[in-house]
Amino acid sequence: MKASRKQDYQDLIDYFTEERLRDRVTFLMELAIRFLENLEISKYIIINKRLIKEVVIDYFADIKRLKEFHGIEKTQPCKIAAYTAHWVHKRKPLHIKPNLDEEVIVERPCLLDMNEWFACAVMISIIFETKSRIVQNAEQLARFNNFQDTLCYFLTYRIVTPQSLELALLALTTEHPFEKLTRKPLKN
Numbered sequence: 001m002k003a004s005r006k007q008d009y010q011d012l013i014d015y016f017t018e019e020r021l022r023d024r025v026t027f028l029m030e031l032a033i034r035f036l037e038n039l040e041i042s043k044y045i046i047i048n049k050r051l052i053k054e055v056v057i058d059y060f061a062d063i064k065r066l067k068e069f070h071g072i073e074k075t076q077p078c079k080i081a082a083y084t085a086h087w088v089h090k091r092k093p094l095h096i097k098p099n100l101d102e103e104v105i106v107e108r109p110c111l112l113d114m115n116e117w118f119a120c121a122v123m124i125s126i127i128f129e130t131k132s133r134i135v136q137n138a139e140q141l142a143r144f145n146n147f148q149d150t151l152c153y154f155l156t157y158r159i160v161t162p163q164s165l166e167l168a169l170l171a172l173t174t175e176h177p178f179e180k181l182t183r184k185p186l187k188n
Contacts, residue, residue, distance in 0.1 A: 082166035
């Protein structure tokens with residue numbers, strides 16, 4: 001490790017504590033394991049713990065800069081989720097196992113976008129209590145699933161910044177003061 005990198009890491013420990021960084025690594029590792037098990041694909045994927053640690057270091061370095069520059073005392077959940085997911089997206093800690101049969105990838109195309117789906121799961125897990133669903137009806141669930149699909153598409157094919165992810169998450173968690181539009185939308 002370069003001396004400056006080691007000093008940066010020590011600065012993060014001094015600012016946030018080693019326990020806090022270690023807890024975040026544990027959180028992401030456990031989340032990755034649950035994520036892969038829920039999709040029933042853990043036998044095809046390797047979790048790179050070194051890259052999970054890099055995600056955590058990069059996240060806390062960004063948050064430290066933001067806190068110092070903007071005088072932020074407490075980081076809001078949408079910002080935590082967005083910056084963490086941004087670094088998951090950049091570092092890509094999940095890898096398809098070597099020599100995996102091409103048939104498996106054809107049968108499970110989500111394997112190709114695994115890190116993007118994991119970044120989505122990270123954001124949702126930081127913002128919401130995911131152990132119990134409170135979906136009121138099928139329409140709500142369909143809208144939420146559409147949001148997740150669109151977010152994953154965005155992560156896969158668009159330029160991603162933590163700020164754009166934060167804005168999307170703020171929109172997701174905002175209650176709107178208007179009734180849903182009942183007339184036909186405007187034509188092109």
